[in-house]
Amino acid sequence: MSDKSSKQEKRGGKAARAEDAEQADAVVETPVAAAPTRLSVFKTYKLYVGGKFPRSESGRVYEVTDSTDKWLANAPQASRKDARDAVVAARKAVPGWSGATAYNRGQVLYRVAEMLEGRREQFAREVADAEGLTPDEAAAVVDAAVDRWVWYAGWTDKIAQVVGGANPVAGPFFNLSTPEPTGVVAVLAPQESSLLGLVSVVAPVIATGNTAVVVASQRAPLPALSLSEVLATSDVPAGVVNVLSGFTAELGAPLAAHLDVNGLDLTGADAELARELEISAAENLKRVRRPSAAGPEDWQADPGVERLTAWLETKTVWHPIGV
């Protein structure tokens, strides 16, 4: 620990980890003489790939600070190799997850809501630090994130009825259109909304049976990395969601160019990066969802089904009718 404090001092201008600072204040205010202050146990934040929690293969980390520039943690700075590993893990998970029943996927997503609900205080703290919110505001964001999982949990076995159906062709044929998952979707999560925005882009991808490689908010990746722990304990099969922290542009490039990625959500990219990545994604004709042209999205609004249908293909099956 002395090692860590000396590091913090070397950093000069930056204050100590917010949590410790509070405790230090508490010590000052409480006149307890004998017992030494208990030092908190820091968490080593890690990537989430294939159901495991690796460090970046590159060995790199970068500093994550709160909205007042206080040091929060060192997050892994994932490399393009980590991105490729994540795609491999996501691809491996496709048959099982897309082949699961919609009811089963719904239960798994609901389980995520349950696990997140149980850790509301932790996430409220992390979101408050990440986004500079008051405790009440942060709690409301976490509640909305839990409810968003519930919303999408309910959609898994309904979307096919809403967007698919029988087609009345002019001939003796049975003809049915059904939505199917596109496959592996790379998601650049929104930069500003570190938890609610993240959940709002990831849940619809996996609700329909796709698997995801998610690049967390560059500035505020900690809620995303913690959400990995929720996913890992919610019966979400390994590889269905893979979470990378690091630099959005550095990770977006290999994901946009990757020929085994089928869809690309550019929500967290600025206009220039989005254009570059869309060009790159044309190589294998990825389905691309452009960032909102109207600025940051309102994550509290009714999400509709657009983020579900963005990652669905329509398959139409014909069969003759006859005796």
Next chain:
Amino acid sequence: MAFAYAPAPESRAIVDIAPSYGLFIDGEFTESADGRVFKSVSPSSEEVLAEVARAGERDVDRAVKAARRAFATWSALPGAERGKYLFRIARILQERSRELAVLESLDNGKPIRETRDFDLPTVAAHFFYYAGWADKLKYAVTGRSPMSGTSGPDPKPLGVAGQVIPWNFPLLMLAWKVAPALATGNTVVLKPAETTPLSALFFADVCRQAGLPRGVVNILPGYGDAGAALVAHEDVDKVAFTGSTEVGRSIARAVAGTRKKVTLELGGKAANIVFDDAPIDQAVEGVVKGIFFNQGHVCSAGSRLLVQESIQDELLDALKRRMSTLRVGDPLDKNTDIGAINSPEQLARITELAAAGEAEGAERWAPACELPSSGYWFAPTLFTGVSQAHRIAREEIFGPVLSVLTFRTPAEAVEKANNTPYGLSAGIWTEKGSRILSVANKLRAGVVWANTFNQFDPTSPFGGYKESGYGREGGRHGLEAYLDV
């Protein structure tokens, strides 16, 4: 044994082709800005049918401006009124269908039996289908709240649609593009393919007869440069393209970072899977329809036959017998099964790929078949002993060439069927219902035909997975590509 057939030609007197045609912009035929023209040639006779103005960048700009001007009033029309224009167009197309079928066979080279019995009826049906949507759009979009779904405003059109279509089904591809665009209140600039511009120009006359307001539909015959200029034009809100995957990629790059909504309907290399319990005679008919329909110039063609090893000999014997009865020749002859290859360029590509099939070790077979002395022709051809690595198993040939591969288990069939960057269509032949459903679920393709092949209908969404493009045309799904949702 071969039956002797007397020629049974359809009269071409029903169609009056003018010696020259202009661009159709803002309700009038005009010359191109730089005065360039090109010739449209009948691929079955190499006869020049007409000289056609060739659109360039300035013409594209003129047409987009006309479409933009027309958009304000067209999109403001009540849906029911827009729909009535489309109903009129559908009816006029039905009235003029024989004329247009003959024209299409002349300009494209496809048999009159197909233009008369498939292309034209489906064209009219497409307009009729989308006509009825024009005043029901609020029911067409998923994910709207019940309140806005039934009583709120109509979903909004996008604006000007730039549409680029191929030469294999010239008028049908026009219908697939134009009908949903107009029904939703968009206006259109359409570029037909350089080898088949005539039916689109006749369609301009149909629009005139229907009284369609000027500028709502603009038609720009031309080459790839005009298509590229249209796609790149900054006042185009929607791009719809049907054609090769290579051009599709370049379009996807060109629209990157713009607001343009895009649908791409690209190439395919469909597997037609025949299991050992399939009804062999029906399967053979389906395989023939799958690959020899429209000379194999079909993006959804069943160009890879996957046959279960145990019935390979039986199936191939029957298939070869059937192929020997296919009649190749004059597209206007009502007995013709296989018409002319659309262009010398396409013939060269088919010839080159077939030669590669032989060079790579596959065994080539074609029935004895006399080809006409003028025009562009390719006999129906079958390759056996094809491996998945062969070019003829991987690349889209877009001609009457079938590659035969074998499999032993359903899992192997699915694996091989999906082993392609394309994902447009697939076929399954088996009498076992549970196998159909299981295999159909596993095939990565937008359209799966079970115990049938190459069926199309305006109500049925069509479009691909993977590198066969994105978006759907046809059905309710086809509207979403033209609405701001």
